Amino acid sequence: MANSTVSYSDVGLRVGLEIHQQLKSRRKLFCYCKPELIKEEPDFTVIRYMRPTLGETGEIDPTMLKEFKKGRYVVYQVYKDKNCLYEIDEIPPHEVDRESLVTSIMIAKLFKMKIPDILVVSRKQYLDGSVPSGFQRTILVGLEGYLELSNGKKLGITHICLEEDAARKISEDAEKIVFRVDRLGIPLIEIGTKPDLNSPDEVLDAALRIGSLLRATRRVLRGLGTIRQDINVSISGGARVEIKGVQRPEWFKPLIDNEIKRQLKLIELSKVLKDRGVTDEIIREQEPVDVSDVFTDTKAKFIKKALKKGGIVLALRLPGFSNVLGEEILPGRRFGKEFAERVSVIVGLAGIIHTDELPAYGISDKEKQKLFEKTNSDPEKDAVVIVVGPKDKAYAALDEVKERAILALRGVPPETRKANPDGTTSFERPIGTAARLYPDTDSSHIRITADILEEAERKLPEYPWVREEKYIKELRLPPEIAMRIVMSERSELFEDIIKLGVNPKLVATVLIDLMTSLRREGYPIDDISDEKIYDLFKIFKQGKISKEAFPDIIAFLSKNSDKTVGDALRSLKVETISLNELEKIIDQIIERNLHLLKERGERAFKPLMGDVMRVVRGKVDGKIVSQTLQRKIAEKLAQIGKE
């Protein structure tokens, strides 16, 4: 990690993975609608208001209350012919999709898990509006399994659940959230591991292995949005922090390194506060003070504007917090930002301002001093936080500030954070409680028959790492290439193509090296379907194109998703030419360059080869061109000699 004096084992790093993977299926998990995302505008919308009610456990989930506090309504976009009443929670679930059930059991078997004889459909509360019923239906399919990592360690797999995906968020603002129900009900599995991973390398290895194992079943969807990875990270003395939405494997290391730094810093700050004698009670007894009159002649434009609209400036003293909120938690992110994000997410008020960062934003030093006076604060010891906005939101915001300040005394608050592409994270919500799962009264139990188990067993794929060994031994692929092909998204395609009888090394080079370099050049090669690449190799095997034509064809296909390989050949004119045609072209070029041949003899080969390749590049193998040209030159020289 960046801080080289601290090792992962010294800080007691523990990381667990949670992976959500959409399954390939003909229907949705609990209804018969097609599991596909829809681009067209919806036919109608349904509006729902969220209200907190007591769950069957008799508790109100804190997450739910937080959502309710925002006071928003939810809009669902629906399609007449492509959705049924299930997606808008107007009818109970249908029988569970058997195909998805078999897939989930296959995966459970691959992780050597215990599979209950009778499966129970449960409800998991979802309070962000993404499921119209307010809960997602989920089935625990396997528990207590393991995955062997490449260093031989056995990573505990705690559970596999088969569940319905939630609706897709289209937009959101202060007033409403809009969801499209097309994604709702797409079969999904959730895989959870024990927090037994102790370094970013182990996390990466585990994620790649799980991903390749899932794809090996050939029963999961691939591509953007079909797999979602979360990690939970903790260190000794810290707390479990869930980081959602790790989109790329390269993100693991920076996210984990930053989370370690963040937790270490939060622990350090809690010690500072405790040393200064700050307690829960001292924070709790602080009352917000309306300090709007401090800003009657302010140069801070945003405050002026808010006051004009009838808003207020509300201040809160944080005793003993001087120079704490201004501390950097991560490069470029001060502790105050954690308060600001919480306020923004929970109350919907943009940001807070604290005295550590003043004077700034047009707020003068004089105004800063007045804030200390008005709140009876000691400028040497305390900090003052202000929020600007409508009265009710301002008070709600300072409630959250207080709550976060109390949490600061404990060090690291358990919470869910969102992964950002720069390796930092942002507050999403407090961590949910376990009270979120309860039985679904609309569903009957699912009996796992011998028939289902036998079908799952029969369809089990080989472990990718077993296949990797085979590639090295039997196909003689270099170990590095074998590993990369097995872990790649196209590894199943590789298997299919080599069955055509194409040289495995060539297939691997195209699928790994060529695809990577084209992706780096900006070609959207991940959008090309496996079927098209398979067709390309089939045509290659038939001798219709040379391998030199691959880059152009693949680049073409990536930019023209509606075009076939045949279209590419016609459009790029890369179809191979016969030996006969090649000879004709070479003859013509030799005739045109007789003087060169006479002058240089065999050394004319190089410039002539250039001329020939300009005409036939991509249409015939370079080796054949070179052999034919050499032969033709020799023949011509012999002929000239005789003359």
Ligand SMILES: [Zn+2]
């Ligand atoms: Zn449906």
